[in-house]
Amino acid sequence: MLNYQPAPLDLAFQALADPTRRLMVERLSQGPASVSELAQPLDMTLSAVVQHLAVLEASGLVRSQKVGRVRTCRIEPQVLHSAERWISERRASWERRLDRLGAFLVETDPTTRPRSK
């Protein structure tokens, strides 16, 4: 898609699609951390970690502030929440449909409804 302004969910799911970034989010879900703390378990340069962090911040999943020379990062749960809601709504919609279908089948199938009405 040309000239497309990415929607919030584009950025959120894109950010979560990378295993390194999911690890960073997992770490941050335990509590705030500095950039170096985020980088510590990761097998890549600090530079790469900073770039991943930029993606997370652009998506709104993470917020950070610098005090002195250390930048402290923390999770921003709202975007996490809307991603979760998008998924659960589709899933709910699909499952409601299956329920209606199931009810219809039970109601019309003579083997599950031999008598009644």
Place this chain on the structure above:
Amino acid sequence: MLNYQPAPLDLAFQALADPTRRLMVERLSQGPASVSELAQPLDMTLSAVVQHLAVLEASGLVRSQKVGRVRTCRIEPQVLHSAERWISERRASWERRLDRLGAFLVETDPTTRPRSK
């Protein structure tokens, strides 16, 4: 990451990161559809739609079967469910932490706990 086998969540979130594919999932959450039906509201070639469908199938979000010349696609809710769970677990973890923190603050702040014990 070189030589990295993409994890199921990588594929799921990657698939959901594209607005066209989310539209397809939304359509499918209302019930099964053929490839042409999926393509109908989309401003791109059938070819492109087939390729998006391949991404959705590779992620396990969608399953399809061909009968005669029409391929019918439907949602596979399991992967949707695990993506949802991943998110809600991180969010829960973050929120539990905030709760503990809040409780701690209330318990130690003399203005909210002027007497007692």
Place this chain on the structure above:
DNA sequence: TTGATAGTTAAGCATATACTTAACTATTGT
């Protein structure tokens, strides 16, 4: 003031993604 720490930024590179066109293959209705 000098050095170590913590992070930033730009450039370059390999690979992946989101398309298009075009040529092709089955299936079905007439």
Place this chain on the structure above:
DNA sequence: ACAATAGTTAAGTATATGCTTAACTATCAA
């Protein structure tokens, strides 16, 4: 048998992504 329908597949292209190295900028500590 013939054309229309439904989808598939390959090739090409532009842009995006996930890194690296390297050069740089603040802050803190001795």
